[in-house]
Amino acid sequence: MVSRRQFLGMSAAALSSPLWAGTLTAPFAVAAPESLRFRLVNNSGRTAYAYITGQADADGRAMFVRPDGSVYYPAASGPVPQPLGEDPAVPVNGSTEVVVPRMYGARVYFVTDDKLEFFAVGAADGRTAVVHPNFVSDTDPNFGRNWTFAEFTLNSVQLYANISYVDFVAAPVGLHLTHVGGTQEVPGLPSGAIDRIASSLRAQGGAWPTCVQEANGTVLRVLNPNHRAGNFVGYMDGYVDQVWQKYASEPLIVDSQRADIGILQGRVEGGDLVFGAERFGKPTTGDIWGCNSGPFANNPATDSEERKAIVPRLAAAFNRTTLLINSEQPHGEDPATFYQHPVTNHYARVVHENLPDGKGYAFAYDDVSANANEDHSGKVNHGDPELLTVTLGSIR
Structure with missing residues (x-):
């Protein structure tokens, strides 16, 4: 079982627990590549930008990958969030390729019709941390924008990537991994799924309609109930x-x-x-x-x-x-x-019902399964990756 919660937060040096010994080493090469081609595809029908950000595998520094594959390390002088020193957006007109170095706890963000605003802060340990877009607070400048993301880690062991609905459902993203010996694919949600998911939760009644988030009268996101926990007190x-x-x-x-x-x-x-x-x-x-x-x-x-x-x-x-x-x-x-x-997690239910293959992380431990050959989580992973394609679809 390759766990999103544990793997995304670990550098290669941390992958020594017995839990991972068989899963991560047996079918893979001695070491995964130092960098990997990411093909970013825009099928949204709109202008789109991507952002690739995470922690450097070597030293944990916050980083962005520029369109040319070089790395930008933001810096901040104190605890007050400040704008980044440059714009690391990757324009995605049709498709584009970016060479991505080893990094962990990383994301590929997509946004349409606008750009995202990231901020940098000086953390207590002296490092710089990145303030990511906030989907809960309507005071965040990114709140009303149409954005989404996929998660990944690339280290000396393997590439691991997944489409996460642990926070919310928004514009659809799909993954396709080409690796030595074959391919893996996670199609993700189809166009229009967000409206069907929103409709199902509204019909469920109770606190479930509060998970539907709108902007200008249109469904923009459907939130995991974890982000509306106060509305579900006593539910279970x-x-x-x-x-x-x-x-x-x-x-x-x-x-x-x-x-x-x-x-x-x-x-x-x-x-x-x-x-x-x-x-x-x-x-x-x-x-x-x-x-x-x-x-x-x-x-x-x-x-x-x-x-x-x-x-x-x-x-x-x-x-x-x-x-x-x-x-x-x-x-x-x-x-x-x-x-x-x-009385169940109806958000997870309707998300899985709308996935073509039923696979996707609707809560943090959605990778738990009866056997090693069964996958509910919708991940791709391999120790000999060659190309990861991340595709943004049309929200409706």
Whole structure:
């Protein structure tokens, strides 16, 4: 399982955990290339610009890739956001190619009919950090613009890229990776999907219509409910209570899918779901949507390997609402049963329903699957990449 949450935030030097040993090394070359051709394609029918930004693999510095493939490292003198010292936009008229060096936690942004505004700030550690476009605050200059992104990391191990809906759905993006020995493709959402997703959530009622974000009377984005968590307080409480009642009288089996950890068994004891030394309190709706708070908080420096294995599988089962029908996670999971409980992550449900192949990250642990050959997340990855094509489609 190649995880978006863990892989995008890691440099090559950090990829030494046993979790990755088999997944990342066996089919790949000794080292991925120092740089890779990215073909950027504009099928939106509108003027478009791209921005390629992330952290340099060598030293973690914030960086942008210029149209000619050279690198721009922004600098800031203090904590107050200030405009970048240059415009790193890549015009995309039809298609263009850019040579991208190794970088991690990176994004390819697209915007139509305008440019995006990025800012630089001096971080507490003395480095410069980039302030990315804000889709939540209507005071951000980018708020009303039509923009979207794909995520990637290119390091000495491999290229990993995915289309993320963990924050929102906007203009459609597709990925096509050409590598030694073959190709991989993730088509992403088709044109017009955003309006169908917005319509489905409005019809769902309750707090779900608040996830639809408009500009000038037109749907611009549909937000993951994690960004409207305050509107969903208590939404999952009844389901969580039923899960706790079920596993007070029978075991919950979690397969770590790691040879060094194996199968873990949990029961509700003293109000917590207990797996050996690891205890999990009842998650709130916000904990479930965000996958990074309460019992699902990520503390890489202190969490045991067992906890690191349990959290993704438990969080995924809560988002997909399968814990009442399957006590063996993630084995025994059938995608046809995902999101079928009336109280579920309907955003994830309708996003997957609108994807041609059903694949895409609708929440942070959407890569959890019953076996290594099953992929719900919509990623491309390989240790011998040759060309990554990122295509911007028409929003409608």
